[in-house]
Amino acid sequence: HHPDFHTARFGGELYRFVLYPLPGPLGLGGAIVVGAPLRPVTALLPRIFQLSLWAGLASALLAGLLGWLLARSVVAPVEEIALTARQIGEHNLAVRMPAMAGNDELARLTASLNAMLDRLARSLELQRRFLSDASHEIRTPITILKGNLEVTLRRPRSAEAYRDCLLTLKEEVDHLERLAEQLLWLARADAAGLELAREAVALDGWVAQVAERHRPAVEAAGRRLELALASEATVELDPARMQQCLDNLLANARRFTPERGAVRVATRRLGPAVEIAVEDEGPGVPEAEREAVFHRFFRGDDARNRAHGGSGLGLAIAREIARAHGGDLWVETAASGGARFVVRLPA
Known part of the structure; x- marks a missing residue:
């Protein structure tokens, strides 16, 4: 027994009724009917429609304004970046993009x-x-x-x-x-880049072979060549490239070692790496220049100038080769006070 709703017109006016049936004995029953005129409600409909219209227009305007502000907040930085980019040229690389706050x-x-x-x-x-x-x-x-x-x-x-x-x-x-x-x-x-043709090399024997090629030139210049090869390692390397690296280091050591001095070549194993050291008895490299000597055409003090016959490129090439093998090349002070160039390679 659910209530029923009905709309009817009485005396020219619409009414809304609710009818709730009441069961009785022997199939007899009745119902409760309650009704009210719809005029107060229908009188509000134009007002509700008008308010809805104004609310819709206000929402559209607010959404448009917020959208414009949001678009400006996104587009303005992009326009600033584009303006800055147009100012950058080959001869004006000092200009930088404006820094943006946040992490977006x-x-x-x-x-x-x-x-x-x-x-x-x-x-x-x-x-x-x-x-x-x-x-x-x-x-x-x-x-x-x-x-x-x-x-x-x-x-x-x-x-x-x-x-x-x-x-x-x-x-x-x-x-x-x-x-x-x-x-x-x-x-x-x-x-x-450097293309490497790697092969397994018994390091000590290979270094000795490369160093012995320089012995005649070293001895002809009045120097000695001393070898201390103790790595007992086999290394994957490009023999031609690494020979070029050692040739440059040995030629460099020969130039800067004084007459009757010694050029020393040593190898050793150091954990997962091996080291090849080429040492001279020259004036050494000042600590402030130990990175700069590997720059192309670097000219340091008078001890390392063109009077020694160098072009300023040999050490740069040697480091390029060492790093192409996954290693590195640096210089430190030798026990004699000269320069000790160390090539470290993965074993």
Whole structure:
């Protein structure tokens, strides 16, 4: 027995009724009927419709305003980033993206862009410095060549004088050739990296073989070559590349070791790594320059200048090779006070 709802018109006016049946004995029953006119309710409908309309318009305006403010808060930083990006050029890499507060996507994006610009600026600065240094290095032997030729051609000379001039010219041509080869090597390494042809090598025997190739030049210069090879290790390396690395270190040690001094080569095992050390008895490397000596075309004190025949690229190439093998190269002070260059490689 559920109540029933009905709408009916009486005397021209609508009423709403609820009828609730009442059961009785012998199937007889009755019902309770309650009704009320709908006029008060219908009178409110236009007002409710009007209020709903105004509320809808106000909500739409508020949503539009909030959407515009939200869009501006997102677009404004993007526009600022775009404006800053248009100011950045090859000759204006000092400009940076505005730092964003917080840790949202835009803040991380601007931080990443600024880090990229820092790397790009450093790369371009290194490239400019490299080109400037390379130009200087090439200009020096060319100037010497030209000067010797001009002086020699000013007047007739003896055969011995011509021979001396030609020997000087040959030295400068050899220097230019070495410099060109090293510049080409570095350019290829920078462009495509180093491709290594690794093979298992018994380190001590291989180092001895490489070092012995330098013995004639070392002894001809009045120095001694001493070997102390004790790693007893087998290492995966590219023999040709690592020989180039050791050749540079041995040539460097020979140049800076004084006459009657010793060039020492040693190996040892150190946990999961092996070390190859090349030591000279020269003036050593000041602590402040121990990282800089591996920079391309680095020129330190008078003890490490062009008078020793170096191009300023050999140590940079040696470190590139060591790091390509997953190792490293650094310099420290030897017991004799000279320089001790250490190559560490994974065993």
